[in-house]
Amino acid sequence: MKQLKKLFFCVLFVAILPAVKAQEVSWSEVQPGIWKAVIGQPEKYDLLTASGAQPNKEALAKIGTAPFPLAKSDIEFKVVDGKTYLRFPLQQKEQLYGFGLNFQTVHQRGKILELHVDHYDGQDNGRTHAPTPFYISSNGYGVFVNSARYIKVWAGSGVRKDSPDFPTPTDRNTDKDWAARPYSDAVEILVPAAGVEVYVFGGPKPLDAVKRYNLMNGGGYLPPRWGLGFTQRVMASSTAGDVENEVKAFEEKGYPLDFVGLEPGWQSKSYPGTFEWDKSRFPEPSVFVRKMLDKQIRLNLWINPYVSPEAPFYKEIRPFTSSHTVWLGLIPDFNIPKARELFFGQLQKDQVDIGVSGYKIDEVDGFDYYLWPDVATFPSGISAEQMRQTYGLLAMRYSAEMFKKLNRRTFGLVRASNGGGTSFPYVIYNDYYDHKDFVTALVNSGFTGTLWTPEVRASDTGEEWLRRFQSNVFSPMAMINAWASGTKPWTYPEVEKQIKEYALLRMKMMPYWYTEFAKYHFEGIPPFRAMNLEDGFNQEVTKETLMKVDLEKNPYAEATTREVKDQYMAGEYLLVAPMFTGEKSRKVVLPKGNWYDFYTGKLAGNGEVISITPGLDIIPVFVKDGGIIPMMPALLHAPKPGDKVDLEVRHYGEKAGVYKLYDDDGETFNFEKGAMSWREIKVERQANGQLKGAISAPEKGKPNTIGKVKFVFF
């Protein structure tokens, strides 16, 4: 061994090369305000090939171009040791957002992450359901790394010895200002592949970069109207009869219900699954599905994509599956057409064709102990790592195709997404259940091109039940997931009245939600998003001063940062500030401009931090000055195509306002061929000082679901 060692050091010192030289990146504008660089030898399989994302060129052209947002010479890359090292500059006071669906933090500057599709395990470390390699800067630009690898990110933590911004070292023995984390002037990224495609998105504002990113991926999915109603997931062992009874109970009690989720027990076997109905619990699936549809109730079916030996297509699909199994089920390689044909063919024939409206795709995220190891192999030759990063994308993409073929929109649930997944009809959910962190995930979802539901499952108290329900109503999918608990909206009698009121509010707001989702589709604006994307919101990173440091507990005397992560924007005009169990009051940061109470129209404040004590009945919601919220009556189901609903258009504050209301048939893709309209709602102050509202006339030959329109001035 001694000789080996000597030999090694000989070789080593002969081999001391000048450090691999960093190269400047060459950028080409692939869409207006979107630049792409091809670095090294990118792999053929990446997030955009997996998702099949197609840019909405028309919408991107409408936004137009922008100046390249960074000094190109400050962006560097090297390919070292078979890996790609990227560096992007950071300015003083610049803040970063994004890097996937984080649950506890909004400010990402200074973080170290390994972006890895996984269930969320209580730490913002890069392992999450949608670890999108996309970040947005408060300076108004975005960066996307199009790789399906586990990407490591140092989002402003490393300090290079030749940094032009090198801080002055201090002495920890004597200098009280010594910092455990000195100032860093770069985002550094390691892509474990010998090349990668990188995209930069121009501004000028951070929201512009987000819009460009979303539109490059096709924009958000426009859900069917019923997708924005209320959904209840029933217990895993429910039978057709149980479901009918539950639907009846909703009807009798006057609770809205648009779709019902069936959990594993709809299948004859699950974990691994057969992907066919259990005939003991559902003896006549097509009759049952039809019966439900007649009551305006859609069905959404839970699956995870791991194939039981008793699945009808098991033998046929076996050659097109991984070396490894999940819960002893085969893992279809969705990169192989034959695997897709067999898997989705079964779903199509057995479920979609008889009227099932969508799926809940479970366990495509992690966690490691259940999923395939990174040493698994797949017959397409795509590595286990790349499959892990894209399996959710593939499952969403090819399941959505089943519905597209039938010209039916779907809306479902999924546990994993990634870059490129913006345009899929899925909302992310998980097993985690911290209400505050659920709200922070909602804040961050807008940075990742994903939708997230802070689902309600069960609660220890009526107060918690109501608090969770209230936030859930102001989220992409209003849902109780009672697969294990069997809870109903009315399970906690002490808050039943308030729950019902909020369930109905969800329905009343459907015209607003539907339009805001249309903006996600056509303009790339996330319907739920961080305050940091809102004009007039300016929150400095505040370092809490550590007055007294306990070195036993905090040996490096680390300071902490404060950030706004418990309030968010919902659509164009609403600011939602949820309440959490046990809390009677809270602070709300209001951006510049007047903000009004959603329920009373009372002025709440302007560019300030207010303190409120709203009581148990209320989730605080504020409306921007001039805000217009179109509402409909509290129906128990979304309107059917052709139904007309009356509108109550609310206007808040002093300013004139304008709102473009979206309309179409609510169920098909005919809108893609022009069967849609944007109706302009205007509120103006008249000569007499009074406000007056008007809505533009319906366009000829376009769908029109609007009946009478009434204006209410708050």
Place this chain on the structure above:
Amino acid sequence: MKQLKKLFFCVLFVAILPAVKAQEVSWSEVQPGIWKAVIGQPEKYDLLTASGAQPNKEALAKIGTAPFPLAKSDIEFKVVDGKTYLRFPLQQKEQLYGFGLNFQTVHQRGKILELHVDHYDGQDNGRTHAPTPFYISSNGYGVFVNSARYIKVWAGSGVRKDSPDFPTPTDRNTDKDWAARPYSDAVEILVPAAGVEVYVFGGPKPLDAVKRYNLMNGGGYLPPRWGLGFTQRVMASSTAGDVENEVKAFEEKGYPLDFVGLEPGWQSKSYPGTFEWDKSRFPEPSVFVRKMLDKQIRLNLWINPYVSPEAPFYKEIRPFTSSHTVWLGLIPDFNIPKARELFFGQLQKDQVDIGVSGYKIDEVDGFDYYLWPDVATFPSGISAEQMRQTYGLLAMRYSAEMFKKLNRRTFGLVRASNGGGTSFPYVIYNDYYDHKDFVTALVNSGFTGTLWTPEVRASDTGEEWLRRFQSNVFSPMAMINAWASGTKPWTYPEVEKQIKEYALLRMKMMPYWYTEFAKYHFEGIPPFRAMNLEDGFNQEVTKETLMKVDLEKNPYAEATTREVKDQYMAGEYLLVAPMFTGEKSRKVVLPKGNWYDFYTGKLAGNGEVISITPGLDIIPVFVKDGGIIPMMPALLHAPKPGDKVDLEVRHYGEKAGVYKLYDDDGETFNFEKGAMSWREIKVERQANGQLKGAISAPEKGKPNTIGKVKFVFF
């Protein structure tokens, strides 16, 4: 993008190859009972080149060979995607140990780990101070992966579809025995490099595999006698005068003290460091060091290896350092001789040459926010990842050389080690402070070729202080680390008496500890180790039955395993079962054979689980039948070379016993040239039924520190 996609899928399907064929590994016996396989193209820089570990061939020859412990055809490897996939078989009921210095678990079968040098952060996930890629099987063999990469391990979690042991899938809807983690029959390992060296260690017992591993790495370091005494680390800002006063206080109060640790303030600047004395706090270092040595007090100096601009060798070393900094200090590339010469040259000249006895090498482990990112580069061309995995090894190796050159033994502290590090004079410590987990780390240290100290810092109560101190006395380094707290052994007056008694017990047991460390050096037997390595210990993996599953909190109804992780073997004969604050009683698992109370000699049990209520004064310790424990008087400092000490040899139980007592000068490496002896102590039962003890005569011309010998029969 559409065209690109099409092209991609064309390429993809042309490229569907037959899955990369796994190859059978070819093994060669490199030492008796140790086999090596060279897989793919191993990298030149690995754990063994970094550590420079040399096998103790003589000792290995003494153990002799063994049958190859696995079916060779069941071991497979593939090189895929530039990475090496390894697979080793597992049998039913086989348990695995090791995989680095874990803090919470002993049984590793079923775990998924990424072996990554890091500070310990509360989870056994592979990130730890010594993430040694070495595992031991209860079936009596070991496996070592000689790679300085972040190695991923699935230690029996994946289930391959073609596994010969494939379990029968069940239906989660209806089958109560459905398991979230089905049976797996293999350890799978991913080494992110296109080749690797792997070693297999024969048995027949698990301890034999451990011994072979340790001896291949040169065996454990034989500490100087003083290293096994008591050490106190003083407050960071202490001056020479403060230290003298503290030493005086120990003396006056009658507490043992062998070495004192100086924390960052000994340096003129720290974080980053100058590596020279602060002349305001230590105006005459050589006088001060001399004065301490005259009182038989050694000094150990805290460092972390990051170089301040004010270090005297800053400019010279700059070209031989990383692209990145740590706390704005340069990171020397210890693979470059010039960097070592400059860095250790400073230490040698300024400190070692004037009599400093050793170092505490901090922050060579992590955590990520303080250390260099994986995109850092080093002038030797060794990657940041490999440097992270080996920086502790390099720091230990080259600092130890300074003392070796002077024929002086050292003994210090370090925060990172790895495979190959067995023979270094360092004990691992950290910032974590959970007493139970500290004990579990002690249990696991014996599986990793490392030493670990459950150091005592401060405590909320006297009870906690005493409980921590008691375990610390039965560990490789008996130490109070008061760098932040300034605590002394007598800080908690309510337990001062007991603390003193245990501090003195540590000194009394020095002949036993010294011999047990000699066995680590000459025979590879870890002085502190798990019960699982002990004959007669047989603990089945017990699955706790989940009587009532709360699916809200445990959605996959996971069962848990029980394991013995709060008791350990200390040397040949002692079983230590620490008590923890707040606990009045505990269970102890006794292996087969009679076990006796260390303090009273009373029979405690035999192959059974006993329940004990020892009271606050006692840390329960048990002695094996026939156990012999050589003890000396309660000196306040380790004996000097040439000093003679009387022995009290304790014998426990009914059986005859034998003990080989090690002796040498206690300070130099002359033992390597034969200046050492093993004296045989024998206790035999005479014709009259009485036990009688004897010790063999001292060997001529060999060091002899033994005075009168008295036998005590418990």
